Amino acid sequence: ASQTSRSIGFEPISLLSAIAVQTERIGLVSTASTSYNEPYGLARTFASLDHLSGGRAGWNLVTSASHIEAANFGSTGLRPHADRYERAREFAQVVADLWRGDGNGGLNHDGQSFSVRDALDLPRSPQGAPVMVQAGASEDGKDLAARTADVVFSAAQTFEEAKAFYDDVKRRLAAYGREPEDVKIMPGVAPxxxxxxxxxxxxxxxxxxxxxxxxxxxxxxxxxxxxxxxxxxxxxxxxxxxxxxxxxxxxxxxxxxxxxxxxxxxxxxxxxxxxxxxxxxxxxxxxxxxxxxxxxxGGAADGFNVxxxxxxxxxxxxxxxxxxxxxRRGLFRTDYEGRTLREHLGLKRPASDA
Known part of the structure; x- marks a missing residue:
């Protein structure tokens, strides 16, 4: 490893699939980019992990911001910020539609970036659908989170910053027919x-x-x-x-x-x-x-990403x-109250299109 390496970079879904069979309750969330994947393949991959783990999978949606990553995927350069999010919005919608199906019927999606016809060749997830996680904090990022995320990771040094971000994202939910409890905001903390x-x-x-x-x-x-x-x-x-x-x-x-x-x-x-x-x-x-x-x-976090x-x-x-x-303070459970990641997080099971 080079001097600047922090860890060995295994492909995460392969690693989480191995971990899935060695564990019973822990959630398994992986990052995957909307810039260098296609919705059908990504939806099928995470749905497969969800079944292998008994409903414990989650997808951390990123749009990618690295020129190094762009070079590795044959791109001529990093897509502009707004273009990345425009693609991500459509990508997330297609994935959610595929996860909500039950393997019967097709999917008629013809959009600006993607065209998808077939449903996934998998039954519905044990938890309804893998958990959608995001961490964007720009205006585009917060809007995408309010539209599609179940969990939002955030970074904030002060209480005021954390509270402002929390209130901002929660306030955006109503525009998409969602309730405040539909999204869990979990700031990062390094103890x-x-x-x-x-x-x-x-x-x-x-x-x-x-x-x-x-x-x-x-x-x-x-x-x-x-x-x-x-x-x-x-x-x-x-x-x-x-x-x-x-x-x-x-x-x-x-x-x-x-x-x-x-x-x-x-x-x-x-x-x-x-x-x-x-x-x-x-x-x-x-x-x-x-x-x-x-x-x-104080209403600045629903939980924490430790x-x-x-x-x-x-x-x-x-x-x-x-x-x-x-x-001791009654702030954290003493035992698991369910088996799926959604149950651990207190999230509703998403409705089916079937």
Whole structure:
């Protein structure tokens, strides 16, 4: 692996299919791009995973924002942001229509990007349809989420940011005939927990020290869609960034944080690499539970996408220390209440077209 590699990149559906037969309750969600797939094939793949897992599959819809990915798929370049979302809207609709069928009859879809005739050669999913997940936070992204998503991942540093995003997405649902409880908004959180605050802070500092500058800056450059960040002094401020066709919402979040906290490129790169631009909480189980409870009860989150700094250690620490504290407060279940991913998330079974 190269110096900038973070992990081995298995093809996710193959990996999740193997995990499906080794597990009973855990949800299995994979990212797949609407820019480099076709709706019929993707719908069939995720429906197959859903059956193999007994109704535990989910699709994280992305439109792709990487020039490297575009080059790997024979593209002449990255599609403009608006074009990616126009294709994604139609793509998501076709997939949802295919999942709602029961294997009988056809599908007459003739759209701008796709033409689909046949239903899937599969019965209806045990959970009605795989769970649709999205993480777009641009205007196009939030609109697509309100139209089609079951779960929305988000990134927000402050309560105010999280609350504004939560209210914005929930407000958009009525235009598509949907209720607020039809979509679960789950902000990313990167916890570092220990028995005492001093231990937690020391652990966090040690983890941050492990991030080489070249890895941190390379990762930050990728998310900001800027290739020449190394030309700027690493202990100086983040330069003004040109308009790009990359992940616009994530760029704005990073730039705002760098200005607000007066961070140098080095500091920002380490902070970003440690939590991918997400909310970082460092503290005791009670302190972390306090923060999560405040955002949950304050109407800024329906749940959380927990993003440990390293596996399995920090995930084990969260499960052993924070989860029992949340259970004591009546904020987290003590046992599974169903078998499918929709049941775990408290989502309704989607209606059938049949």
């Amino acid at each position: 570092v927990v220990a028995a005492t605050e001093a231990e937690a802070r020391q652990k966090h500092e040690e983890l941050q020290e492990l991030i080489p500058d070249e890895v941190g800056v390379a990762l930050l450059s990728s998310y900001l869609s800027i290739s020449d960040l190394w030309r700027h002094p690493i202990d100086g401020p983040l330069p003004e960034l040109p308009e790009s066709e990359g992940m616009k919402s994530r760029q704005a979040l990073v730039v705002e944080q760098s200005r607000r906290d007066g961070l140098s490129i080095r500091q920002l790169a380490r902070h970003f690499a440690g939590a991918r631009g997400h909310w970082r909480i460092v503290g005791t189980p009670a302190q972390i539970a306090d923060e999560l409870q405040a955002r949950f009860e 993003m440990p700094s390293w596996f399995p250690g920090e995930l084990d620490a969260f499960c052993a220390l924070v989860v029992p504290e949340l259970q």
